[in-house]
Amino acid sequence: MPENPERKAENSMSQEIDYRTYFHDYPNEEGRFGPYGGMYLPPELVPAFEEIAHAYQTICHSAQFINELRRIRREFQGRPTPVYHCQRLSRLFGTCQIYLKREDLNHTGAHKLNHCMGEGLLAHYMGKKRLIAETGAGQHGVALATAAAYFGLQCEIHMGEVDIAKQAPNVARMKILGAKVIPVSHGLRTLKEAVDSAFDSYLRNYKDSIYCIGSALGPHPFPVMVRDFQMCVGLEAREQFREMTGLLPDAVTACVGGGSNSAGFFSAFLGDPLDIYGVEPLGRGSAIGDHAASMAYGTRGVMHGFESIMLKDDKGEPAPVYSIASGLDYPSVGPEHAFWHDIKRVNYVTISDRDAVDAFFKLSRYEGIIPALESSHAIAWAMKWAREHKSGAILANCSGRGDKDVDYVIEHYGYGDEFIEEGNNAAE
Numbered sequence: 287m288p289e290n291p292e293r294k295a296e297n298s299m300s301q302e303i304d305y306r307t308y309f310h311d312y313p314n315e316e317g318r319f320g321p322y323g324g325m326y327l328p329p330e331l332v333p334a335f336e337e338i339a340h341a342y343q344t345i346c347h348s349a350q351f352i353n354e355l356r357r358i359r360r361e362f363q364g365r366p367t368p369v370y371h372c373q374r375l376s377r378l379f380g381t382c383q384i385y386l387k388r389e390d391l392n393h394t395g396a397h398k399l400n401h402c403m404g405e406g407l408l409a410h411y412m413g414k415k416r417l418i419a420e421t422g423a424g425q426h427g428v429a430l431a432t433a434a435a436y437f438g439l440q441c442e443i444h445m446g447e448v449d450i451a452k453q454a455p456n457v458a459r460m461k462i463l464g465a466k467v468i469p470v471s472h473g474l475r476t477l478k479e480a481v482d483s484a485f486d487s488y489l490r491n492y493k494d495s496i497y498c499i500g501s502a503l504g505p506h507p508f509p510v511m512v513r514d515f516q517m518c519v520g521l522e523a524r525e526q527f528r529e530m531t532g533l534l535p536d537a538v539t540a541c542v543g544g545g546s547n548s549a550g551f552f553s554a555f556l557g558d559p560l561d562i563y564g565v566e567p568l569g570r571g572s573a574i575g576d577h578a579a580s581m582a583y584g585t586r587g588v589m590h591g592f593e594s595i596m597l598k599d600d601k602g603e604p605a606p607v608y609s610i611a612s613g614l615d616y617p618s619v620g621p622e623h624a625f626w627h628d629i630k631r632v633n634y635v636t637i638s639d640r641d642a643v644d645a646f647f648k649l650s651r652y653e654g655i656i657p658a659l660e661s662s663h664a665i666a667w668a669m670k671w672a673r674e675h676k677s678g679a680i681l682a683n684c685s686g687r688g689d690k691d692v693d694y695v696i697e698h699y700g701y702g703d704e705f706i707e708e709g710n711n712a713a714e
C-alpha cells in the first residue's frame with residue numbers, strides 16, 4: 287500500500303545497487319531498468335526508434351551538444367531556477383523546514399520545456415524537419431510547440447476533439463506558436479486516440495520527423511533520454527540546497543504522472559543518505575476509475591511500447607484513470623520508477639485531490655506562490671512529512687505554476703478560506 291513502513295527493514299535489497307556506477311549500469315543496451323522498459327513496437331517503427339536511440343547515444347557525449355543545451359537553458363529558459371525556503375508555510379507544521387525547487391519559474395511555467403528543448407535540439411542535430419506528438423491537457427503540446435518555434439522546426443500536435451474543446455487556452459497557445467493542431471475525431475476522441483493518430487503520422491513521415499514523447503516513458507530511448515534532459519532540475523537543486531544550508535535535505539519529493547519531473551529530480555539524489563518520495567494522485571478514492579495511482583494499485587504489464595507497472599481493466603486494456611491534475615492522469619509510470627520501487631530506493635505514496643487542493647491554497651496564501659495542481663501533490667506530501675517529523679528539511683519539486691488551474695479551482699472550491707487553518711491567520 288501507498289506508504290511503505292518496511293522500506294528501512296528491507297533496505298538490504300538496495301545494497302546490491304552501486305549508485306556510483308548506476309548511470310552506467312542502467313538501463314542496459316535494450317533500454318531495460320531491471321525487468322522494466324524495453325522497446326515494444328510494430329516492426330515498421332523499430333528502425334525509427336533505433337535511429338533515435340543511436341543518435342542520442344552519440345550526441346549525449348558530444349561537448350558541442352551539451353554546451354548548446356546549457357546555453358539554451360541559461361539564455362532562453364532562464365535556468366537555473368531557484369530553490370526557495372518556505373518559512374511561513376513551514377511554521378504551520380512545527381519545526382521542520384520545507385524548501386521548493388521552483389520549476390514554475392522555468393520558461394513556459396513548468397519543467398516540461400526541459401525535455402522538449404532537448405528533444406528539439408536532438409531533432410535539429412539529426413536533420414529532422416518536423417516534431418510530432420500527441421497531447422492530452424495540452425501542456426506537452428505547448429512546450430513542444432515552443433521548442434519547435436525556437437529551432438525553426440514544423441510541429442504537429444495530435445489532440446482528441448474532446449480535449450480540444452476542454453483546453454481552449456492551450457490550443458490557442460500552440461497555434462500562436464505556429465504548431466499544427468490535428469483534431470482526432472474517432473473513438474472517445476481523447477488521449478488514447480491521439481496517441482494512435484500521432485503514431486500513424488510518424489509511421490508515414492519518420493524519415494524527416496521525430497516523435498517526441500512527453501514524459502520519461504514509452505519505448506527506449508525515451509525513458510532514459512527524458513530523464514537525462516530533466517536531471518538538471520535535481521543537480522541544480524542539490525547544489526543550491528547545499529549552498530544555502532551547508533547540508534543535504536533529509537527527504538526529497540516530487541509528483542509522479544508519467545514520471546519525468548520526478549525522475550530528473552530524484553536522479554541527483556539516488557546515492558545520498560536521504561528518503562525519496564514519489565507522489566501519485568489518489569483522486570477521489572481507491573476504486574478503479576477514481577485515481578491514477580499506478581504504482582500503488584497497478585500490476586506488471588506492457589502498454590504504449592514499454593514494460594512497467596500499470597493499471598489495467600478486466601480485459602487487460604489501460605484502465606480509466608482520474609485526477610484533479612490532468613498532467614497526472616496516466617495509467618502507468620515510467621519504467622525506471624517501477625525499478626526504483628522494486629529496489630526500494632524510492633517510496634511511492636499517494637495524495638488525494640482534496641489534500642492537493644489544500645496545499646494549492648496554503649502555498650498561495652502563505653508564500654505567494656500558486657502551484658500547478660500536479661505540483662500541489664508533492665507540496666501536500668511535504669506538508670504531511672513536516673507535520674509528522676520533529677526536525678529536518680524536505681525539498682519538494684514545484685514542477686509548474688498554477689495559473690492554468692485557477693478557473694477550475696475557484697469553480698469547485700471557491701477562494702480557499704476553508705483550507706486556511708484557524709488560529710493561523712495568513713496575514714500575520
Ligand SMILES: *Cc1c(COP(=O)(O)O)cnc(C)c1O
Nearest residue numbers: 501543544545546547613660686
Ligand atoms: C505534465 C506535468 C506533470 C506530470 O508529468 P511528469 O512526467 O510526471 O513530470 C507534473 N507537473 C506539471 C506542472 C506538469 O505539467
